[in-house]
Amino acid sequence: MAGRRRASGSSVVALCLLLVSLVACGGRPATDNARADVQRLLDRRAAAVLDHDESGYRRTGSAAGFADVRALPLADWSYRLTELHRTGDRATADAELRYRIDGFDKAPVTARRTLELTRDADGGWSVISDRPAGNSAEQLWDRGAVTAVRGEHSLVLGVGQSREALERYAELGDRAVPAVSKAWGTDWSEHVVVLVPESLEGMAGLLGSPASSYRGIAAVTTGETGAARAPADRIIVNPEAYDVLGSVGKQVVLTHETTHVATRAHTDTGTPMWLSEGYADWIGYRDSGRTPAEAAPELARSVAAGDVPATLPDSGDFGFTGDSTALAQAYEGGWMACRLIAERWGEGRLGAFYRAVGAEGVDAAMTDVLGTSPEEFTGWWREYLRTQFAGDGPAAG
Template structure:
């Protein structure tokens, strides 16, 4: 079409054709080699905990980027990061008109004394031309996992078996408060699981949005969730690094006992390797609540209030909660957790606490729920019937 249009123009015009020989400005391109070199300089600065060296990798005059890179170096030092490496992978998206671009980095890191294996994730980094070189303008964000320690200055508190990192304006207070909660939760979990040897890492991002970034999920996924236990790098492999991620807004709204139950619940997941185990969700979540609520002096009308309201509204359920009931977007998520807890209370009432632990371990080890219940002489139908009768009594 372009050739035809040119021919018509030449025939119908008295003006001679003159080619446009004016110089054209080349489109900006990513300078991958220079960015890869800067990435290695950043790794060396972080490994040394050298905030000034890290900040010097920001563009001249970009105070925000300087502050961020310096903060990340402080975090690396305070967290005692080991196995730290980063490799420039490739550009992500188009290069902007000002020459800046985003790239993926293959990042590895570990927390000394806590992680048996290093975490590994593909994270985003942002680069821009800076004079004759290339500078780092930002780290993390986007739709990839963004480790909390990459996103801003953290307060870090630790004991030999607990490490808490917290961001945001109240970071120091948050870190201190959650360290105390974890230390109170450890004996709660060990009363039911005495063989557990704790090594707990808790991350408290600055906001629910930063929580989503840390987990590499769509924005808003965990807006209404108090906390979640997950692999640090999104890979739930055996022996991989595990974190308890806390939503500071939701947990901050809870009263003291409620916040403590949340932490005890999540530590039960840590103690039972819940990120790699695969029992039915009602058994996994109900067992964690059983441990967390075991010694809490609250009436069942409080601890199962939403489940009771659900039964009064909709009647006794035909079956135990299914996977969809535990989705973060489920409309009656809290009721599902309470119903699951009451099912585990029913198992403990029939088989004893040791029996409940035995059922859970069997299911976590790969047995079906029916097979796991059979190890203590129970059937699924018996548990379902007893659970339904209990719900009927509570709702009457």
């Protein structure tokens, strides 16, 4: 009996020795240890970014990308390992990057990343590369070294742009913010972050969409609607379309996009696009001196030719990949609707209507704030178009 016990004990020891490469006897699997080691590696890499510590960054692996993020004014930068796929001394890590721009982001932005790793002879892990995860949008620094220009109300981050060009964007942003606050109020952050990539393709990469979706579009705003504490808003510029605009057009576009930043917490899926885009255009054109025929040439031409829209634009009319004339008329129709409200009920009532639509829907807001119905309002809008454009717009042709 005693001999059998000794033999059994030896077998247990031998089994532990046999499996030690897979399981620490009575401890965690080796894959768990690898995950912990990789997470610590990512923690060190993140700390090096925040501390502007290039030598510390190099000790975690490839130095590629360090210079690209050096100019970012960061308050936070961290990785959370979500998956680790290991084959021998190589591994692929899926991670969530969380970062926050100091003084501008209320909460961290989250980006999915894929990192390639290698293990050295001493068992330590190093980063070979860090790229956007599959089907994820790029970050600005994935396009190259970021240049940062800070204005009074704006932060402009650019790649492939001169500092002088970015300073001009900051000047436009600094004028846009008080213009929006003058009309909308000050219950928002009153600052903007503008991203200026090197090209249309760069813009599309930041949005994770084909370039064809944004050709001819000067800028878009990203952000989570209907939430007071969404991570961040970004105005993303298409420099190829933006640069051909005149000085007034450039200001109108940036003020329009800044309006989206200001109104985002009061915008939800129930807010019609004629209102959200029309209101942004209304603020954008508010102090521009442009007449309706100058600011809405496509709609003016159509109405002057006797083709008055039967209904307010719907969401499908605002698709970037559709007919450019129809898209222009949709924006212009929304702007004219907001212009009508401002003239008939007052500018303050227009802002109150926007907020009420986000809280209770269009029908209720029409009744509660404007004392009318959607059908009656549409009739007034059509008559307003005739009054503004019939016989006075650009010649049909």
